[in-house]
Amino acid sequence: MKKILKYFLVFIALFSFVLPVNAKENDKITLYLFYGDGCPHCAEEKLFLDEIKGSYDNFEIVMYEVWKDKDNQVFLNKVKSELGIERSGVPVTIIGDTYMVGWSEALEGRVTRAIRFYKNNEYTDVVEQIKNGTYVKPVEEESSFEKEEEKSDEDATIDVPLIGKVNLKNVSLTTAGVVLGLIDGFNPCAMWVLLFLISMLLGMKDKKRMWTIGLTFLGSSALVYMLIMLSWLNIVVSIATSIWVRNAIAVVAIIGGIINLVNYFKHQDSGCSVVDEKKRKSVFSRIKKFTQEKSLILALIGAVALAFSVNIIELACSAGLPLVYTQLLAINNITGFGAFFYVLLYIIFFLLDDLVIFFIAMKTMEVTGFSTKYNKYSHLVGGLLMVAIGLLLIFKPEWLMFQF
Amino acid sequence: MKVVKINAIWCSGCLVMNKIWKNILKSKNIETINLDYDMDEDEVKKYNVGDLLPVFIFYKDDKEVKRIVGEKSEEELLKIIEEVGE
Numbered sequence: 001m002k003k004i005l006k007y008f009l010v011f012i013a014l015f016s017f018v019l020p021v022n023a024k025e026n027d028k029i030t031l032y033l034f035y036g037d038g039c040p041h042c043a044e045e046k047l048f049l050d051e052i053k054g055s056y057d058n059f060e061i062v063m064y065e066v067w068k069d070k071d072n073q074v075f076l077n078k079v080k081s082e083l084g085i086e087r088s089g090v091p092v093t094i095i096g097d098t099y100m101v102g103w104s105e106a107l108e109g110r111v112t113r114a115i116r117f118y119k120n121n122e123y124t125d126v127v128e129q130i131k132n133g134t135y136v137k138p139v140e141e142e143s144s145f146e147k148e149e150e151k152s153d154e155d156a157t158i159d160v161p162l163i164g165k166v167n168l169k170n171v172s173l174t175t176a177g178v179v180l181g182l183i184d185g186f187n188p189c190a191m192w193v194l195l196f197l198i199s200m201l202l203g204m205k206d207k208k209r210m211w212t213i214g215l216t217f218l219g220s221s222a223l224v225y226m227l228i229m230l231s232w233l234n235i236v237v238s239i240a241t242s243i244w245v246r247n248a249i250a251v252v253a254i255i256g257g258i259i260n261l262v263n264y265f266k267h268q269d270s271g272c273s274v275v276d277e278k279k280r281k282s283v284f285s286r287i288k289k290f291t292q293e294k295s296l297i298l299a300l301i302g303a304v305a306l307a308f309s310v311n312i313i314e315l316a317c318s319a320g321l322p323l324v325y326t327q328l329l330a331i332n333n334i335t336g337f338g339a340f341f342y343v344l345l346y347i348i349f350f351l352l353d354d355l356v357i358f359f360i361a362m363k364t365m366e367v368t369g370f371s372t373k374y375n376k377y378s379h380l381v382g383g384l385l386m387v388a389i390g391l392l393l394i395f396k397p398e399w400l401m402f403q404f
Numbered sequence: 405m406k407v408v409k410i411n412a413i414w415c416s417g418c419l420v421m422n423k424i425w426k427n428i429l430k431s432k433n434i435e436t437i438n439l440d441y442d443m444d445e446d447e448v449k450k451y452n453v454g455d456l457l458p459v460f461i462f463y464k465d466d467k468e469v470k471r472i473v474g475e476k477s478e479e480e481l482l483k484i485i486e487e488v489g490e
Contacts, residue, residue, distance in 0.1 A: 271474030369416025
């Protein structure tokens with residue numbers, strides 16, 4: 001028995017460093033939610049809080065309705081003025097001395113991190129203190145949790161020689177953009193149009209005209225894809241706080257992924273599937289018409305119109321990859337210039353194979369093509385990725401939030 | 405041996421195999437008939453081609469002895485030529 005106790009003590013001594021330093025657990029953590037009855041974002045946050053409330057011991061949620069209840073409204077105004085909250089609107093969430101105004105999916109991780117933080121660190125129930133008049137404004141405006149968040153953001157930053165500071169969160173989204181864009185690009189749906197266009201361009205004598213029409217077609221394809229992705233992102237950002245929307249996108253990703261996998265296993269022979277005759281002939285006659293157009297302006301208008309119609313129609317063929325990427329951007333709360341940058345990155349890699357084929361053709365005056373084996377493998381990799389992302393969106397969305 | 409090749413200008417797999425076939429012809433004497441899926445539509449119809457391109461049809465003494473559908477590697481093509489016999 002003594003021997004066992006000795007080994008046990010040695011074991012504890014050796015492995016004590018893996019035990020959390022802040023092992024102290026606070027008795028009770030209270031999350032305060034000030035909401036409006038009928039406010040959709042509040043309803044979404046309430047759904048989320050319902051999901052997580054059972055996951056923590058000694059954790060309670062106190063809710064105040066402020067649109068209909070005048071007393072609660074007065075109390076919220078008092079809390080806001082004491083804490084210096086200038087932003088208007090509901091929901092207002094307060095845990096310890098940390099507050100959040102509004103609700104989006106990105107805040108889910110912040111709420112759970114804040115609960116975990118206050119469970120193991122200094123916790124003061126400021127709302128309770130304001131209520132009973134014992135609250136004293138702290139000297140520092142930033143809460144201890146906010147400081148910790150800033151620190152972890154700095155921890156996620158690494159120094160890369162020549163490049164400088166790089167945030168791992170951005171690296172994850174960049175990698176996802178490169179990989180998903182490349183896989184989407186190898187999808188053969190729109191490639192046949194480009195190959196036909198190049199073969200028509202090669203019949204021309206005027207090299208400058210060939211470059212202009214070809215690059216206009218590729219540039220317009222990039223533009224239409226970008227417009228579709230950015231507008232989709234805008235819609236997703238405004239409604240994607242809803243778990244139902246996120247789950248619906250996840251289901252689309254899983255179905256798209258399964259379609260890709262079925263295509264991979266069903267079509268073990270690589271090759272080009274013959275496009276529907278009516279569609280093929282209509283695209284061919286359009287390309288012939290605008291490439292033979294005397295006026296360059298009219299030829300360019302034809303190229304732009306073709307790029308728009310082909311890419312919109314063929315978007316369904318991508319089986320949801322752009323949709324999945326915009327959802328990744330949305331749950332990481334990437335908007336504005338950041339969103340533009342990531343979507344642009346996706347599109348550059350999406351168009352990479354087209355650009356390579358176009359440049360080789362213009363230089364060698366011969367049409368070349370990538371082996372269709374790459375298309376086959378893009379179905380396999382794309383399918384697996386989409387199913388995985390879809391499942392994560394439903395069961396472990398926080399893993400896709402790239403919060404380090 | 406005679407080979408009827410059915411390609412399309414919009415098919416990247418056909419472009420890849422055209423290069424391979426050109427390379428093979430440098431060392432083999434095989435009569436090759438090239439047909440384009442769109443330009444030689446009527447002729448192509450006679451060969452009862454499905455919905456995957458390219459299609460290579462091998463003939464010996466005017467009889468079809470082998471048909472390959474889809475993109476194949478140079479090694480695979482050489483093996484088939486050996487099987488059919490020049």
